[in-house]
Structure formats: C-alpha cells, structure tokens
Amino acid sequence: MTHIDSHSQITLQLNGVEQIVRANLNVAELLILCDLPTQSVAIVVNDSVVPRSRWMHILCQANDNITVFSAVAGG
Amino acid sequence: MLTIADHQFSSRLFTGTGKFADHNTMLQAIASSGSQLVTLAMKRIDLTRGHDNLLGPLQSLGVKLLPNTAGARNAKEAIFAAELAYEMLGTKWIKLEIHPDPKYLLPDPIETLIAAQYLCEQGYIVMPYVHADPVLCRRLEEVGCAAVMPLGSPIGSNQGLATETFLRIIIEQATIPVIIDAGIGAPSQACRAMEMGAAAVLVNTAIASSAYPQKMAKCFADAVATGRQAYLAGLGAVNHHADATSPLTAFLTDSSIKVPIPTAHIMRDST
Numbered sequence: 001m002t003h004i005d006s007h008s009q010i011t012l013q014l015n016g017v018e019q020i021v022r023a024n025l026n027v028a029e030l031l032i033l034c035d036l037p038t039q040s041v042a043i044v045v046n047d048s049v050v051p052r053s054r055w056m057h058i059l060c061q062a063n064d065n066i067t068v069f070s071a072v073a074g075g
Numbered sequence: 076m077l078t079i080a081d082h083q084f085s086s087r088l089f090t091g092t093g094k095f096a097d098h099n100t101m102l103q104a105i106a107s108s109g110s111q112l113v114t115l116a117m118k119r120i121d122l123t124r125g126h127d128n129l130l131g132p133l134q135s136l137g138v139k140l141l142p143n144t145a146g147a148r149n150a151k152e153a154i155f156a157a158e159l160a161y162e163m164l165g166t167k168w169i170k171l172e173i174h175p176d177p178k179y180l181l182p183d184p185i186e187t188l189i190a191a192q193y194l195c196e197q198g199y200i201v202m203p204y205v206h207a208d209p210v211l212c213r214r215l216e217e218v219g220c221a222a223v224m225p226l227g228s229p230i231g232s233n234q235g236l237a238t239e240t241f242l243r244i245i246i247e248q249a250t251i252p253v254i255i256d257a258g259i260g261a262p263s264q265a266c267r268a269m270e271m272g273a274a275a276v277l278v279n280t281a282i283a284s285s286a287y288p289q290k291m292a293k294c295f296a297d298a299v300a301t302g303r304q305a306y307l308a309g310l311g312a313v314n315h316h317a318d319a320t321s322p323l324t325a326f327l328t329d330s331s332i333k334v335p336i337p338t339a340h341i342m343r344d345s346t
Binding site for chain 1 (some may be wrong): 093094095114115122126140143145158162277279280
C-alpha cells in the first residue's frame with residue numbers, strides 16, 4: 001500500500017494488517033472506522049495497554065502497531 | 076458455599092468455554108452444569124474473520140467470568156495478559172497460566188510464582204494453574220493467591236487424577252481453596268476429587284468433547300455434588316485387611332448346631 005497524501009494520511013498496523021487512515025485519528029475513532037467492537041475489548045499501542053479512559057486522547061501515529069484483543073473461548 | 080476472595084459460589088463445578096462445537100452448545104452445557112464461574116481466554120481479533128461475540132451470551136447466563144492468561148510463556152507475558160483482561164472485562168480475577176511447552180502444556184512453576192507475587196501485590200485475585208506440587212502451592216498461598224489450581228493430568232488429556240498422591244497433600248496443607256484443574260475426564264474422577272476434599276473442580280474438555288455436552292455437564296454437576304457430600308459425611312478408613320461387617324461369632328462354628336447335609340433334590344436344583 002502507498003500513501004495518498006503523506007500530510008493527511010498515515011499508515012499503521014492494525015492487528016497485523018496495514019491500514020491507511022487519516023492523521024489526527026484517535027484510537028476510539030480507529031475502532032469505529034475499522035468496524036471493530038468498542039465494548040469488552042482491550043487496545044495495545046506499541047506494546048502498551050491503553051486504558052479505555054485514554055482512547056479519545058491517543059492519536060494514531062504513522063507506523064504505530066495497534067492491536068485489539070477480545071475474549072474467546074478457553075479453559 | 077465456597078468462598079473465593081469476596082465471592083460465594085453454591086456450585087463447586089467450574090467450567091471452561093473451549094472446544095465446544097458452537098456457542099449454543101456451550102451455553103446449554105454451562106447452564107446444565109450449574110457452574111457459576113466460567114473461564115475464557117483472550118486473543119487478537121482476526122480482521123479477516125470478524126468479531127466473534129462470546130461475552131454477550133455468557134453474561135446473559137449470569138456467571139462470573141474468569142479470564143486466563145493462556146498463551147503466556149513467561150511471567151512478563153502473563154502479567155501483560157492480566158492487565159489486558161482487566162482492561163477488557165473490568166475484573167481483577169485472573170487464572171494465571173504460564174506454559175511454555177505446547178506439547179504437554181505443563182505450567183512453569185518459577186515464572187508462575189514470580190507473576191503471582193506481582194499480580195497479588197497489584198490487587199489481582201490470582202488463581203494459578205500449577206503442577207500438583209505441594210511446596211509450590213504453599214509458596215503461592217504465601218504470596219497471596221486466592222486459590223490454587225493444581226492439575227490432575229495434562230490439559231485436555233482426560234487422563235484423570237494422575238497426580239492424586241500430591242493433590243491429597245496439597246489439600247491437606249492448604250488454607251485457601253484447592254481447585255483441581257486439568258485432566259479430569261469423567262464424572263467419577265470429579266467425584267473422587269471432591270471426596271478427597273477439593274474445594275472445586277474445573278472441567279472443560281470432558282464436557283465439550285462428549286457426545287452430548289449438555290447431558291455430560293449435568294452428570295458432572297451431580298458427581299461434584301455427591302463427592303462434596305461424601306467428603307462432608309466423612310469417608311471410612313481404608314484398611315489393608317478385611318474387617319467384618321457381620322458378626323462372625325455365635326452362628327455356626329461355636330454353636331451346637333449340626334449343619335445338615337444338603338438333600339438330593341437341592342443338589343440337583345443347584346446343578
């Protein structure tokens with residue numbers, strides 16, 4: 001994938017998949033944009049867990065590695 | 076009632092959510108089991124397959140959720156997983172699992188103790204999955220674990236209580252609940268664990284992989300309840316020699332009665 005406009009868009013990794021999104025997008029907006037659940041999930045940005053209370057305040061940066069976790073069946 | 080931390084459970088059968096054919100089967104089995112504590116795992120959402128909503132249906136059952144740290148290979152990863160679980164589910168209850176070897180999934184005792192100590196200090200309700208090691212279980216109790224979860228045999232193996240000798244020592248020594256986890260493959264084994272004095276058992280594979288999970292879940296519930304009642308009733312002592320239950324005196328050998336010889340027709344009827 002390539003940048004369309006390096007000033008308004010950034011490339012990041014979301015759950016191992018490359019995404020091109022607009023700059024100044026916060027983490028909460030990223031979930032909605034990518035049609036991911038916002039309840040009962042945990043977000044890790046570059047190896048750090050981001051508390052839900054901080055989602056609106058954390059802006060996605062170019063080359064961020066963002067991972068969204070959810071509950072799955074297990075013993 | 077079983078009390079763990081500040082929570083009370085009327086059922087001593089805990090269940091896992093893995094390996095069921097589908098969510099509906101899982102939900103029916105959990106409901107049938109009467110379980111009030113249900114484990115689950117965490118995973119990165121697969122963007123190509125979509126989100127599988129497990130939580131909604133589980134929460135509708137009203138069960139308490141116990142996230143695990145399965146997949147963690149050391150203390151650092153397990154602590155990270157616990158923090159994820161807290162963020163995801165808002166619970167500080169955590170089933171601490173650290174098993175670096177995928178073939179046998181045996182827990183790493185050193186990493187488990189390190190992680191347990193840290194998480195207890197951070198206010199987590201830590202329930203570590205461990206080998207049936209009485210010394211380790213004591214150390215885990217000392218650092219503040221809410222319960223210990225020693226294995227009966229390897230995870231998912233259905234081999235039963237292969238570690239019974241050591242489980243008995245753990246139960247004898249512990250002042251926190253001992254929950255036998257892993258390997259229980261049949262209701263009779265769950266019953267035996269409860270007869271031994273286990274506080275509870277955790278069963279997943281034996282129910283999920285049975286032909287009729289809902290029925291098997293009920294069988295386990297009955298077995299656990301029976302085993303608990305037998306423990307409370309107090310099992311009789313095990314003797315090496317026979318110990319008669321009927322009087323052996325004042326019958327034939329020390330009386331004046333002459334034992335008659337069987338008549339011919341009785342002899343014939345008995346052939």
